[in-house]
Amino acid sequence: MRTERNLTRRLDRVFARLDREPERPAHIDVPRMSRHRVVLFSATLAFYLAIVWAVVTTSWLVRLDWQVMFFRPYQQWPEIHAFLDYYVVLGQRGPTAVMVAAWLGWRSWRQHTLRPLLTLATSLLLLNITVGAAKLGMGRLGPHYATAIGSNEMGLGGDIFPSGHTANAVVTWGILAYLASTPTARRWLSALSAVTSLGVGLTTVYLGTHWLSDVLLGWAAGLLILLALPWFEPLIAKAELSLFDLRDRLRARRGLPAPEPAVPVTPVLLGPRNLPAEQPTPAREPAASTRSSRGLAHLAPGPHTARSERTPVTPAGSRRPPHADRLPRGTSQPARPLTGG
Numbered sequence: 001m002r003t004e005r006n007l008t009r010r011l012d013r014v015f016a017r018l019d020r021e022p023e024r025p026a027h028i029d030v031p032r033m034s035r036h037r038v039v040l041f042s043a044t045l046a047f048y049l050a051i052v053w054a055v056v057t058t059s060w061l062v063r064l065d066w067q068v069m070f071f072r073p074y075q076q077w078p079e080i081h082a083f084l085d086y087y088v089v090l091g092q093r094g095p096t097a098v099m100v101a102a103w104l105g106w107r108s109w110r111q112h113t114l115r116p117l118l119t120l121a122t123s124l125l126l127l128n129i130t131v132g133a134a135k136l137g138m139g140r141l142g143p144h145y146a147t148a149i150g151s152n153e154m155g156l157g158g159d160i161f162p163s164g165h166t167a168n169a170v171v172t173w174g175i176l177a178y179l180a181s182t183p184t185a186r187r188w189l190s191a192l193s194a195v196t197s198l199g200v201g202l203t204t205v206y207l208g209t210h211w212l213s214d215v216l217l218g219w220a221a222g223l224l225i226l227l228a229l230p231w232f233e234p235l236i237a238k239a240e241l242s243l244f245d246l247r248d249r250l251r252a253r254r255g256l257p258a259p260e261p262a263v264p265v266t267p268v269l270l271g272p273r274n275l276p277a278e279q280p281t282p283a284r285e286p287a288a289s290t291r292s293s294r295g296l297a298h299l300a301p302g303p304h305t306a307r308s309e310r311t312p313v314t315p316a317g318s319r320r321p322p323h324a325d326r327l328p329r330g331t332s333q334p335a336r337p338l339t340g341g
Helices: 002-018 035-056 060-071 078-091 093-111 115-138 164-178 183-207 212-253
Strands: none
Touching: 035 060, 035 212, 060 212, 078 093, 078 164, 078 183, 093 115, 093 164, 115 164, 115 212, 164 183, 164 212, 183 212
């Protein structure tokens, strides 16, 4: 019984902490399509087209693909084969989407916003459309199914170019950096997602399932999706509002009360502590509470008194001894009669 009570108390504390934000935080940073991002997008798109052109024309990149394939890395370093068989799962769409969606779902519930999940869904939709169309359109065969040595293996009904594992790793883990709340977290998560996607791409080359040029094109394809996401932010915001409106209509149809909107916060302007004598102290306006639906239980009702007017009180009573000759504060003390000696 005592164990169950302790567990119940701990769960109550956890849910009490998680329920401290009744509305969406105002400090969420939504990336914009800046000039710097447009330049990166254009450079990545040019790199994407250059890789495709190099493979279509059977250039030096195709010869490098065959050299790496004949090198057979999985035979050169067989001791890491078992580890890389598990590591490549970080690029598979199903397991990675479930892991990232679980984390972003917790963030959506915590922050009372659907933007993390909608952004993930948008990026995966773009990934399926763009990478899937490129795979089917170019129809390249993989190293295990190559037909002629030195050929580019294009247009033969394959689905290997670009690498879906690599593009999925870039998008799935890069979306965590895209949705980061602070610049420091965004830098660290960007570096972590870059290393993870780089390792996934090289692992597919090691296992012989992709050409090296497939991996290069997969990196570019995933990066293009991440760089283009700010263009879809207005659509994501409209979808979020539509889903919340649908939720409110369903609650009203079931007879449930709609959630109260958040009360805007009135900024409080605080002046300096030591003001000159000729400058009047600016009046302070009371700030409106951001949580109108919840009372502040820790604040006692009634007017607030200054510290100098309070009497320190202990459980046994006041610490000051009573003095019969003391008068209340603010009353004038009568003059003492003069007695002659």
